[in-house]
Amino acid sequence: MAEHAGRRCCLGWDFSTQQVKVVAVDAELNVFYEDSVHFDRDLQEFGTQGGVHVHEDGLTVTSPVLMWVQALDIILEKMKASGFDFSQVLALSGAGQQHGSVYWKAGASQVLASLSPDLLLHEQLQTSCCLDRGSGANSPHHTGPLQPSRTLLRVPPSGISSWDVMPPGDAGKACFSISDCPVWMDSSTTAQCHQLEATVGGAQALSCLTGSRAYERFTGNQIAKLYQQNPEAYSHTERISLVSSFAASLFLGSHSPIDYSDGSGMNLLRIQDKVWSQACLGACAPHLEEKLGLPVPSCSVVGAISSYFVQRYGFPPGCKVVAFTGDNPASLAGMRLEEGDIAVSLGTSDTLFLWLQEPTPTLEGHIFCNPVDPQHYMALLCFKNGSLMREKIRDELASSSWSEFSKALQSTEIGNCGNLGFYFDVMEITPEIIGRHRFSAENHEVSAFPWDVEIRALIEGQFMAKKIHAEGLGYRVMPKTKILATGGASHNRDILQVLADVFGTPVYVIDTANSACVGSAYRAFHGLAAGTDVPFSEVVKLAPNPRLAAAPTPGASQVYEALLQRYAMLEQRILTQTRGPPE
Ligand SMILES: Nc1ncnc2c1ncn2[C@@H]1O[C@H](COP(=O)(O)OP(=O)(O)O)[C@@H](O)[C@H]1O
Ligand SMILES: O=C(CO)[C@@H](O)[C@H](O)COP(=O)(O)O
Numbered sequence: 001m002a003e004h005a006g007r008r009c010c011l012g013w014d015f016s017t018q019q020v021k022v023v024a025v026d027a028e029l030n031v032f033y034e035d036s037v038h039f040d041r042d043l044q045e046f047g048t049q050g051g052v053h054v055h056e057d058g059l060t061v062t063s064p065v066l067m068w069v070q071a072l073d074i075i076l077e078k079m080k081a082s083g084f085d086f087s088q089v090l091a092l093s094g095a096g097q098q099h100g101s102v103y104w105k106a107g108a109s110q111v112l113a114s115l116s117p118d119l120l121l122h123e124q125l126q127t128s129c130c131l132d133r134g135s136g137a138n139s140p141h142h143t144g145p146l147q148p149s150r151t152l153l154r155v156p157p158s159g160i161s162s163w164d165v166m167p168p169g170d171a172g173k174a175c176f177s178i179s180d181c182p183v184w185m186d187s188s189t190t191a192q193c194h195q196l197e198a199t200v201g202g203a204q205a206l207s208c209l210t211g212s213r214a215y216e217r218f219t220g221n222q223i224a225k226l227y228q229q230n231p232e233a234y235s236h237t238e239r240i241s242l243v244s245s246f247a248a249s250l251f252l253g254s255h256s257p258i259d260y261s262d263g264s265g266m267n268l269l270r271i272q273d274k275v276w277s278q279a280c281l282g283a284c285a286p287h288l289e290e291k292l293g294l295p296v297p298s299c300s301v302v303g304a305i306s307s308y309f310v311q312r313y314g315f316p317p318g319c320k321v322v323a324f325t326g327d328n329p330a331s332l333a334g335m336r337l338e339e340g341d342i343a344v345s346l347g348t349s350d351t352l353f354l355w356l357q358e359p360t361p362t363l364e365g366h367i368f369c370n371p372v373d374p375q376h377y378m379a380l381l382c383f384k385n386g387s388l389m390r391e392k393i394r395d396e397l398a399s400s401s402w403s404e405f406s407k408a409l410q411s412t413e414i415g416n417c418g419n420l421g422f423y424f425d426v427m428e429i430t431p432e433i434i435g436r437h438r439f440s441a442e443n444h445e446v447s448a449f450p451w452d453v454e455i456r457a458l459i460e461g462q463f464m465a466k467k468i469h470a471e472g473l474g475y476r477v478m479p480k481t482k483i484l485a486t487g488g489a490s491h492n493r494d495i496l497q498v499l500a501d502v503f504g505t506p507v508y509v510i511d512t513a514n515s516a517c518v519g520s521a522y523r524a525f526h527g528l529a530a531g532t533d534v535p536f537s538e539v540v541k542l543a544p545n546p547r548l549a550a551a552p553t554p555g556a557s558q559v560y561e562a563l564l565q566r567y568a569m570l571e572q573r574i575l576t577q578t579r580g581p582p583e
Helices: 065-081 108-113 190-200 203-210 219-229 231-235 243-252 260-266 278-284 288-292 307-313 327-334 387-397 402-411 451-472 493-503 515-528 556-579
Strands: 009-015 019-026 031-038 061-064 089-096 101-105 180-182 237-242 301-304 320-322 342-346 350-356 366-369 377-383 420-424 435-439 483-486 507-509 547-550
Touching (some): 009 327, 009 515, 019 065, 019 515, 031 065, 061 065, 065 307, 089 243, 089 327, 089 515, 101 108, 101 180, 101 243, 108 237, 108 243, 190 203, 203 278, 219 237, 219 260, 219 278, 231 237, 237 260, 237 288, 243 320, 260 366, 327 342, 327 350, 327 515, 342 493, 350 451, 377 451, 387 402, 387 451, 402 493, 420 451, 420 556, 435 556, 451 556, 483 493
Parallel strands (some): 009 089, 483 507
Antiparallel strands (some): 009 019, 019 031, 061 180, 101 237, 301 320, 342 350, 350 377, 366 377, 420 435, 507 547
């Protein structure tokens, strides 16, 4: 019997941009099982790159909803095949890439409630093809391959011994009004953003209300676009989920509510009193409140696992489902962030987030409701050109090898002899700049750097931007401050060394880079104590402490002090050149 059989545990899921991941955490808070399904590699029939389809306009970015469902099928079948003892799962929770939205078609709730344990989920939750064909928003005119047919996955992916045979014809019922879901990388809703801000009295007014000015990827603006461009699909939609609450719904067998923390990334939730803003709902689309359902505290138990999972996989019938949340809020839980610490997530996106007592919304960055303490908040900055940008430069200059990439960081000097670079192949969120811009020590724009200088300029530039924009939010590094790093690139010690040097702060990591999964499992344990007022910090106090991964090099802070000022000045120069002087 496998080593992980028979251990009482909670599961933590993460439906992120490039993969679905799971961890199992035992009662002593040790991670004893980890698995993932990578969309590009394991579900190639969907033709995604980095988990998404970029459409012809270069702005619209979507992911197929059935890809997420199939990824869940694959992981569960892998776990079953490996002897994972589902009967020991006391509770589960999860996370989703933030802001993305799923549109459940009328009738979907009946399908969810009556799933047959003899079939895989994706066979029963087929997409409706008629509603989104050629009708504007999110119609499948992306540059990737055409929509996969409905008869997917007849061949078992590697590592899986057998698949249920797909029944002939359209066995499943149509469950989704649109098959391609808008995701966080989308930046096609500028018009809707302007409309929303105008309705509530401007960008700052919207930020005070919802924690953020209008952002293209925020769900309210995405819903407004769908309603305007594809009203038929909108009107056939019985429920709109975030990726997080969509994933929770699969486990629940009914529509799961949206939690306060992920709900804060929609430009729709009033972050102070945690109710939908009627003004914002009205500005986006009609009847929106009924399609969203009531938001709930992030630590809510939203129900027991559906009989589908009990019968097919052997989960206990009382297994609790704790509200799923956004991947960044879940990472805050997984890293057990304390006030004064900074979390830096180096996943598909790079994000930087902090624990906040009081919200002070501004025009840059976001304030979300805190996922583990209902009285508090978190601040977040998101950088779109994260891992995929680093991968591009690695592939162009370092023979597609992270160890070659690391050699460049090791062989170049701290401060890169004054050479600075901005690398934004896609329109950046923080700040809104596109393109690659390189500057010599004399601030002259140059067209190229030697390969190793380019790699250091990329990494130093990414971390200088984080420090400058965090300070813009009012954040100051204190003597006790530590950075907690997570996400795929936190495996790379040379990247973490630059992070420590630029911030002048030690960088710590937890045992797994999957902090969103671990945080979800911790949140599930917290859910088991629901109703007892036990704080989250008490539930996770025995979790392993973060480990030091990189300490600042002596003298580095002095080098970066001057460079940070130059970086900020050059960033402003590029912004002025591209969009005119600041008002
Ligand atoms: N050794 C490494 N050095 C730098 N980046 C890495 C390394 N290993 C993995 N990555 C990056 O991690 C990214 C995936 O991070 P992950 O946190 O799993 O993403 P997500 O949760 O958004 O799917 C990959 O795109 C890859 O570029
Ligand atoms: O848009 C944001 C946060 O506001 C992104 O951070 C998404 O939540 C995607 O997360 P990853 O898949 O990159 O972890």
